[in-house]
Amino acid sequence: MIIEVKDLVKRYKDFLAIDHLSLTIKEGEIFGLLGPNGAGKTTLTNTILGLTAIDQGTITVFGKELRKHEREIKEDIGLVPQDIAVYDELTAYENIRLFGKLFGLRGEALKNGIDDALEFTGLTHLKNKKPSQFSGGMKRRLNIACAIVHKPKLIIMDEPTVGIDPQSRNYILESVKKLNQLDCTVIYISHYMEEVAAICSQIAIVDKGRIIAKGTKEELSRLIVDDQVISVDVEAPDYTIIERLKNLHGVKDASIDGQTVRIVLNELKLNTVLSTFLEEGSTITKVATNTPTLEDVFLTLTGRALREGSR
Numbered sequence: 001m002i003i004e005v006k007d008l009v010k011r012y013k014d015f016l017a018i019d020h021l022s023l024t025i026k027e028g029e030i031f032g033l034l035g036p037n038g039a040g041k042t043t044l045t046n047t048i049l050g051l052t053a054i055d056q057g058t059i060t061v062f063g064k065e066l067r068k069h070e071r072e073i074k075e076d077i078g079l080v081p082q083d084i085a086v087y088d089e090l091t092a093y094e095n096i097r098l099f100g101k102l103f104g105l106r107g108e109a110l111k112n113g114i115d116d117a118l119e120f121t122g123l124t125h126l127k128n129k130k131p132s133q134f135s136g137g138m139k140r141r142l143n144i145a146c147a148i149v150h151k152p153k154l155i156i157m158d159e160p161t162v163g164i165d166p167q168s169r170n171y172i173l174e175s176v177k178k179l180n181q182l183d184c185t186v187i188y189i190s191h192y193m194e195e196v197a198a199i200c201s202q203i204a205i206v207d208k209g210r211i212i213a214k215g216t217k218e219e220l221s222r223l224i225v226d227d228q229v230i231s232v233d234v235e236a237p238d239y240t241i242i243e244r245l246k247n248l249h250g251v252k253d254a255s256i257d258g259q260t261v262r263i264v265l266n267e268l269k270l271n272t273v274l275s276t277f278l279e280e281g282s283t284i285t286k287v288a289t290n291t292p293t294l295e296d297v298f299l300t301l302t303g304r305a306l307r308e309g310s311r
C-alpha cells in the first residue's frame with residue numbers, strides 16, 4: 001500500500017471536516033477522489049501531505065508513519081494545488097528550477113529534472129517566457145511541471161482542470177495517464193465525474209468527510225444496479241418478439257414502447273438478444289445500452305446531485 005489512512009478525524013473548530021475516515025491506496029493506481037464542493041477532499045489530501053494537523057487517526061505513506069517520517073515522505077510527493085502557485089515574475093524555467101531546488105535537487109539532477117518536466121508538459125518552447133503571458137491552461141501545465149521536477153513516486157492533483165479550455169484539459173488528462181505509466185501513483189481530486197470515470201483505476205466517493213463508496217467505475221455502478229437495460233428500435237415491433245425475448249435466459253423483462261423494445265437483463269447477452277430480433281425478421285434501426293453513471297451512484301447513495309455548479 002502506498003497510503004493507509006485509519007480512523008482519521010479532522011475538525012475545524014466545531015465543524016467535522018473528516019469524519020472517522022479510513023482509506024488504502026495501492027501503488028500504481030490513478031486514484032480518484034470524487035465528491036461535491038466542501039466534501040473534504042482537499043482536507044484529506046492536505047492531511048496526507050502533513051499540511052493540516054489531525055485530531056485523531058493514523059496516516060502511513062510509503063509504509064512509514066507520517067508523524068515520524070514527514071520530511072522524507074514529502075520528498076517523494078508532488079502536489080498540483082487547486083490554485084495555481086507559480087511566480088509571475090520568474091520565467092517558466094526559473095519557476096521549475098525554484099521548485100527543484102526546494103526539493104533538494106542540484107547540478108545535473110536539477111537540470112535534467114527541469115528539462116524533463118518542461119518536455120513532459122509541452123512547455124519547452126516557452127521556457128524563457130513568464131507565466132503572465134500564459135493562458136490558464138499553460139499556467140496549469142507549468143504548475144504540473146513544478147510538481148514533477150523531482151520525479152515523485154506519488155503525485156496529488158487537486159482539480160487541475162478547473163477553468164481551462166478543452167484542449168489543455170485533454171492535455172492534462174493525457175499527462176496524468178502518461179505519468180502513471182512512468183510508475184507514478186496519482187491521486188486525482190475532482191468533482192467532474194466524467195474525468196474521474198475516464199482516467200481513474202479506483203474511485204472513492206467522498207461526502208461530508210466520509211468515504212461513502214469505493215471501487216472501480218464498474219464496481220461502483222454495480223452497487224446500485226445489477227441489471228442492464230437495452231433499448232432496441234425496430235421498424236415494426238410485435239408481441240411475438242416480446243414473448244421470445246422473455247423466454248431467454250437472463251432476460252428479466254421485455255416491453256414495447258412505440259418502435260422501441262426495452263429489455264431488462266440481469267446478465268448481459270447482447271448477442272442472443274440481437275439474434276432473436278434477426279431470426280424474427282425484424283429490421284433493427286438503433287441499439288442503446290444504459291449503464292448507470294457515477295452521477296447515478298452518488299445520487300442513489302446520497303439523494304443529492306454530485307455537481308452543484310457547472311464548468
Ligand SMILES: Nc1ncnc2c1ncn2[C@@H]1O[C@H](COP(=O)(O)OP(=O)(O)OP(=O)(O)O)[C@@H](O)[C@H]1O
Pocket residue numbers: 012015017035036037038039040041042043044082191
Ligand atoms: N481552514 C479551514 N477553516 C475552516 N473550515 C475549513 C477550512 N478548510 C476547509 N474548511 C471546510 O471544510 C470542509 C471541507 O473542505 P475541503 O476544501 O476539504 O472540501 P473539498 O471537497 O476539497 O471541496 P472543493 O471541491 O470545494 O475544494 C468545507 O466545508 C470547508 O468550508
